[in-house]
Amino acid sequence: MKTMTIRSILVLLTLAFGLHSIPAADAASKAEIDAKVNATISTFYSQVKSGKELARKAVGILVFPEVFKAGFVAGGEYGEGAMREGGKTTGYYNTAAASIGFQLGAQMKSQVIMFMTRDALKAFKASDGWKAGVDGSVALITVGAGGEIDTNTIKDPIIGFIFSNKGLMYNLTFEGSKISKMKK
DSSP: OOOOOHHHHHHHHHHHHTOOOOOGGGSOOHHHHHHHHHHHHHHHHHHOTTHHHHHHHOSEEEEEEEEEEEEEEEEEEEEEEEEEETTEEEEEEEEEEEEEEEEEEEEEEEEEEEEOSHHHHHHHHHSSSEEBTTTBOOEEOOOOGGGOOOTTSOOOSEEEEEEETTEEOOSOOOTTOEEEEOOO
């Protein structure tokens, strides 16, 4: 399992306890994000047999290679990623969420969100802070035995996958996550 950086821990504590934002200087560089996005896409393709086919159909793919989640009563999660259109990075984004309730521990997950229609991508890019479940629904895709998905039955304008280095993760959601464009 990847180790959490001090920056990530500070960001999570900030989210969990409602402190002021971490200075922009602590954000990952474009090159760091791009390298992690490339690695995450490779992992996604190896775990989801139809992943490349879905990616070819998507008009935009938003990838968050490392979304760290931690909690002690209050919890938070944070990650940085990039939007890919036609195989090229067109913007950098962060995702954040907070939660309250009994929780203890930390985990890291990766998220891939595919925009399957131009209208869905246009609405996302026009927003000033897009909230999953409010500004748009993300259909969480589950994968069958052997990593198979029937790509012909997927009709949702926005689909998403959540996974770790151990495989696809279940019983997770994008609901409540706020995605904002980073100023890089």
